Amino acid sequence: MIDPGVSTHILIIDDEESILDGCKQALEKSGYPVTTSSDGLAGIKLARDLKPGVVFVDLKMPNCSGMDIIEIISREMPDIVLIVITGYASIVSAVEAMKKGAYDYLPKPFTPDQLRAVTKRGIEHRLLKVEAERLREEKARMERNFITFVSHEMRSPLVTIQQYIESLKLISEGSLKPDAMQIIHRCEKRIQNLQDLIEHWLDISRIENGTFSEAKVTLNLTELIMRSLEEMNPLCQRREIFLESRLKDNLPVIMGDQESLLRVFSNIIGNATKYTPPGGTITVCSDCDDYYVYVSVSDSGQGIPQDKLPFIFEPFFRVHGKQERQKGSGLGLTFSKKIMDAHNATIEAASKEGEGTTFTMKFPRVYDL
Ligand SMILES: Nc1ncnc2c1ncn2[C@@H]1O[C@H](COP(=O)(O)OP(=O)(O)OP(=O)(O)O)[C@@H](O)[C@H]1O
Numbered sequence: 344m345i346d347p348g349v350s351t352h353i354l355i356i357d358d359e360e361s362i363l364d365g366c367k368q369a370l371e372k373s374g375y376p377v378t379t380s381s382d383g384l385a386g387i388k389l390a391r392d393l394k395p396g397v398v399f400v401d402l403k404m405p406n407c408s409g410m411d412i413i414e415i416i417s418r419e420m421p422d423i424v425l426i427v428i429t430g431y432a433s434i435v436s437a438v439e440a441m442k443k444g445a446y447d448y449l450p451k452p453f454t455p456d457q458l459r460a461v462t463k464r465g466i467e468h469r470l471l472k473v474e475a476e477r478l479r480e481e482k483a484r485m486e487r488n489f490i491t492f493v494s495h496e497m498r499s500p501l502v503t504i505q506q507y508i509e510s511l512k513l514i515s516e517g518s519l520k521p522d523a524m525q526i527i528h529r530c531e532k533r534i535q536n537l538q539d540l541i542e543h544w545l546d547i548s549r550i551e552n553g554t555f556s557e558a559k560v561t562l563n564l565t566e567l568i569m570r571s572l573e574e575m576n577p578l579c580q581r582r583e584i585f586l587e588s589r590l591k592d593n594l595p596v597i598m599g600d601q602e603s604l605l606r607v608f609s610n611i612i613g614n615a616t617k618y619t620p621p622g623g624t625i626t627v628c629s630d631c632d633d634y635y636v637y638v639s640v641s642d643s644g645q646g647i648p649q650d651k652l653p654f655i656f657e658p659f660f661r662v663h664g665k666q667e668r669q670k671g672s673g674l675g676l677t678f679s680k681k682i683m684d685a686h687n688a689t690i691e692a693a694s695k696e697g698e699g700t701t702f703t704m705k706f707p708r709v710y711d712l
């Protein structure tokens with residue numbers, strides 16, 4: 344069934360009156376409203392006014408180039424499905440026209456049935472285009488609603504539960520038995536995990552729909568790395584992991600958003616601490632060449648199996664096995680990759696099971712103009 348919102352109006356632009364009359368008759372018989380034009384410019388004007396579903400354009404007209412008409416209509420009205428009418432000798436031009444935005448071609452001479460078949464395909468293609476656009480808009484709307492839903496319906500109750508637990512601790516004034524206190528601590532930890540997951544999730548949705556605010560300024564990555572190392576040091580000491588750095592002097596600046604890049608570094612170094620057993624080492628290095636600034640984080644941990652490596656930046660992906668004992672949502676790397684993309688920077692992982700993992704980040708250098 345044809346969607347009432349999709350135009351089935353057909354416009355035919357051809358200098359041969361006999362072709363125009365023949366096509367009009369054949370298509371009107373099948374129920375399509377048809378308008379014709381023997382002049383290129385007048386045809387473009389009709390396309391603008393009528394917004395037809397499909398436009399047929401003859402490539403060879405004496406006073407104007409069909410190729411130009413294709414180019415103008417496909418640029419200005421990309422929803423319209425363009426079909427070129429060509430002589431046998433101009434199949435090469437038909438290919439050229441398709442590169443410029445035409446959807447199909449109809450070689451001359453053609454029968455009414457061939458014309459109707461191409462028209463039907465064109466209208467179906469138009470329907471699919473409209474449907475795809477509708478789904479894109481629906482997806483964007485759902486993503487916007489999703490952010491509102493998650494922040495109101497999930498984040499707010501969690502804060503309330505946290506406050507209840509605080510009140511419970513105050514009311515009991517230390518009278519709770521140790522095992523009851525332990526349960527309360529576990530609740531607090533689980534709530535914290537859930538809050539981290541929600542924040543990650545919201546950040547990713549915000550990046551995807553373009554509402555994640557980033558203020559790019561010139562940044563010295565050495566300072567950022569030092570801050571991340573300071574933040575991570577207590578955790579490494581607790582886990583008996585040696586955290587070392589090999590930073591290049593006078594590292595060139597990059598353009599970036601300080602807070603989001605700090606979170607990327609914390610995610611990557613945080614992963615290294617999570618997936619490296621006590622006694623292991625984490626090394627953070629920085630370097631540069633004429634075009635890029637490099638930051639790498641290597642660990643001597645359990646590594647990532649080769650066949651899992653391609654998926655680690657996918658949302659919710661976690662490697663099953665020993666690593667899974669560590670709590671996590673599988674969103675840290677997804678978030679980090681999206682932030683890096685937004686900086687025109689890359690992040691890649693190399694790993695050997697049982698030996699360790701290296702994440703390498705590559706940022707484009709900025710030069711003073
Ligand atoms: N340095 C690493 N060594 C070994 N495995 C790693 C390392 N970094 C990441 N991984 C694997 O990649 C998976 C995805 O990492 P990611 O940071 O996205 O999620 P997570 O750490 O599980 O959870 P969170 O969202 O809390 O960060 C991890 O679950 C782990 O299996």
Ligand SMILES: [Mg+2]
Pocket residue numbers: 610613614671675676
């Ligand atoms: Mg992580």
